[in-house]
Amino acid sequence: VKLTEMFKDKTIEKRYLCICKGNFKNIKGRIETLIGRDPKDRKKMAVVTENGKVAITNYEVVDSVDNFSLVEVGIETGRTHQIRVHMKSLNHPILGDSTYGNPDNIAKRQMLHSYYLKFNHPITNEELIIVGDLKEDFKSVAKRLKLDIKKVSRLNK
Structure with a gap:
């Protein structure tokens, strides 16, 4: 119950890695929009101007x-599909995302991976950092594209 509350209260820091198509004009940024159902396709989410919920994503290009x-x-x-929707809104869809991008032969699935959690233990209050291993297919696609995963500082601790 306490962990669920921590997710709701935003006291858990979550980090993701993704491989996006294209090269970003700004290597760091903050995206703050409304996300709601796509008016053209109710099965998808989209950046909307009304009837959406606030969504905030911060990004930094690690390698390109x-x-x-x-x-x-x-x-x-x-928000549902938040990272995928926000990357698409920047015209940099996630590689392999057939819903918010275009299918391709480079990746068999979307190249988005949750890899880092930081929070205080609900009972002891000790700061905990959990860094997950990247999946082999993610590492393999990055290597094939010559993207350097070693540049992700949180993976090197």
Whole structure:
């Protein structure tokens, strides 16, 4: 119960890595929009101007090569498909995301991975940091594109 409250209270820091198509104009940014049902396709979410909920995503490009970027993402809100929708809104859809991008032969699935959690233990209040391993297919796609995962500082601790 306490952990559920911590997610709601935004006292848990969550970080993700994704491989996006294209090269970003700004290597760091904050996206603050409303996200709601896509008026053209009710099965999808979209950045909307009304009838949506506030969604806040912070991103930083960790590495980039021709036409691809390795991006670290932190979210302040947890909306459905938030990272995927926000990356698409910047015209940098996540590689392999057939819903919010275009299918391709490089990745068999969307290249989005949750890898970092930081929070205080609900009972002892001790700060806990959990860093998950990246999936092999994610590492393999990054390597094939020549994106350097070693540049992700939180993975090197």
